[in-house]
Amino acid sequence: MDINEIYQRTIMDYAVRLKNKPLLNGQDTYQISLENPTCGDKLILSVQIKSGLVHVIAYQADGCVIFKAATAIMEKVCLKHSVTEINHLENQFSQMMMQQEIDNPKALGDAIALQAIVKLPVRIKCAMLPWKAMYQVLNEGEVDGR
Amino acid sequence: MLDDKIRNDFPFFKNNQLIYLDNAATTQKPQIVIDRMADDYTNHSFNVHRSNYMAAQRTTDAYEKVRTTVSDFIGSPSAKSIVFTKSTTDGINIVANGYFAHQLQPGDEIVVAISEHHSNLLPWQRLTEKCDAHLRYIELNEHGQLDVQQAQKVINDHTKLVAVAAVSNVLGNLNPIEQLAKIAHQHNAEILIDAAQWVPDMPVNISAFNPDWLVFSGHKMLAPTGIGVLYGKPDLLEKIEPTAVGGDMVTSVDRNHFKAQPIPIRLEAGTPNVMGVLGLGAALDYLNTLDMHMVQKRCQFLGQFMYDKLSALDGVVVYGNPIRDTGIVTFNVEGVHAHDVASALDLRGIAVRAGYHCAEPLMQALHTNATVRASAYFYNTQDEISQLVKAVKATKEFFTSYGH
Missing domain, CATH: 3.40.640.10 (Type I PLP-dependent aspartate aminotransferase-like (Major domain))
Incomplete structure (x- = not known):
């Protein structure tokens, strides 16, 4: 397998452009901190929910290219969507990582580029981490400043 | 002195093309x-x-x-x-x-x-x-x-x-x-x-x-x-x-x-x-x-060769004392996460380990969150190490080309 199959331009571009953003505080913000214990990818994710939509996403992300790209793409795909919609997207992304068919690949936007990671199973956790964090912060996350 | 012929004792190398440099994790078994x-x-x-x-x-x-x-x-x-x-x-x-x-x-x-x-x-x-x-x-x-x-x-x-x-x-x-x-x-x-x-x-x-x-x-x-x-x-x-x-x-x-x-x-x-x-x-x-003195000589030689060649690469940090005792060498490519380096090497058929190596306090002391570890045993060859070094160089160039 060629390196370009995994580390595609889309993935590399997102990873390079990723900028950590100051974490949110105040009303309707939620925060979670997750890491991959085997490799050390670390993510602190905070979101603000307004009128039922994820209004702002901010994070401190430190880790590998796949994780960073996945984080940046997740932000773009999830922003301004409702919790229900994001839960569905997360489900679709997980299905894709488990090599299962998904109903609406278009909804995942650039996250489709990460499909290649299934060929490198040891790295699936890196791509999943931001999605897992988003799911947890919306559904079971620590409530911050509520 | 042990030489490359010792590999013939290990059926793994007849059946697999993998450059196996994860011997500190576990070793291959000889036919005997x-x-x-x-x-x-x-x-x-x-x-x-x-x-x-x-x-x-x-x-x-x-x-x-x-x-x-x-x-x-x-x-x-x-x-x-x-x-x-x-x-x-x-x-x-x-x-x-x-x-x-x-x-x-x-x-x-x-x-x-x-x-x-x-x-x-x-x-x-x-x-x-x-x-x-x-x-x-x-x-x-x-x-x-x-x-x-x-x-x-x-x-x-x-x-x-x-x-x-x-x-x-x-x-x-x-x-x-x-x-x-x-x-x-x-x-x-x-x-x-x-x-x-x-x-x-x-x-x-x-x-x-x-x-x-x-x-x-x-x-x-x-x-x-x-x-x-x-x-x-x-x-x-x-x-x-x-x-x-x-x-x-x-x-x-x-x-x-x-x-x-x-x-x-x-x-x-x-x-x-x-x-x-x-x-x-x-x-x-x-x-x-084999005689453990000979095993030591061979591991030390391969470890030293690897350390010297990797240290000579631009933008590669190698950890530990420059005088090597074993075949274990730990390093990082500047600006590239250890797991990306390991995956890039994996895609080129080279098996190394990346992460904390079950030594998290040491990682903190070295001010890094993860490292790449290549570990040779006596059955590895100088040629394999050269291929590793070449692959590390190519990996660095690949990631640098994207502005890493």
Whole structure:
């Protein structure tokens, strides 16, 4: 397998452009901190929910290219969507990582580029981490400043 | 001197194109070990120490003979000192939970090195916390070696145990264990050596410095997984309260009491890993035919070559002392996460390890969150190392081209 199959331009571009953003505080913000214990990818994710939509996403992300790209793409795909919609997207992304068919690949936007990671199973956790964090912060996350 | 022809002893390399540089994690097996284990499974699958027909007795004799082989291999004065365990981790936990848990008093101290593998750290962390004792650290000096001068200050009359790896699984350098043993013994403290990365790589003669405890694993030296060795001074092994009791370890049992077997059998409750022990015996017999001095020379040569070539690359940071003792070399490519480097190498057919290497406090001390570790054993070749170096260079160029 060629390196370009995994580390595609889309993935590399997102990873390079990723900028950590100051974490949110105040009303309707939620925060979670997750890491991959085997490799050390670390993510602190905070979101603000307004009128039922994820209004702002901010994070401190430190880790590998796949994780960073996945984080940046997740932000773009999830922003301004409702919790229900994001839960569905997360489900679709997980299905894709488990090599299962998904109903609406278009909804995942650039996250489709990460499909290649299934060929490198040891790295699936890196791509999943931001999605897992988003799911947890919306559904079971620590409530911050509520 | 061992040369590349030694690879012919290992069927893995005939069947696989992989450049295998993860030997600090586990090793490939020579045909002779595979054959002997196949023969043992085929013809000698009997339980030991209990069944009293001749065929089973022969398996018991073979099992006990390995105890002597192990004892001789590390220069132990007596085979009575050799306890078969599951692994290095298991051996350390037996010493922690079966012995020090009953010895340690509030205010006592246990000293470890900052570079310890979690297996030689967590049992002591948990125990000192439970006993209200203190865990203290020997730090690294500016050459990335254990700082003996600082160790002299850390080890004192409150120290009950100094627990250190002979060779760090990350840095790959031989630590000054003889000096540390001397300092420990001056303060009436015991010393435990984690020899998991030491015994596979070079000749070991423990009678030269008289450690109290020493542990290692079989699978890092051509034997199967699931078999480890605990060496203890006989008078100390006597004081271990067996962490497991049951079959095989007793001489008599009545309704209320049991009388335990002498050491070391007392510490091997239940049917032991007979096939693992026999496989370990086969591996040691094979290593003895090679001569451990030759193994050391070859590992050290490959490790030095790798260290020098990787250090010469722009933007590659190599950790530890520039004079190499083993085949282990740990590095990072500046601006590229260790896991991306490992995956890029994997895609080129090179197997290395990336991450914390079960040594998270050391990663913190090195101010990095992960490293790449390439570890050669005597069956690796200079050509394989050159291919690794070329691949690391290409990896750096690939990621740099995207502005990393």
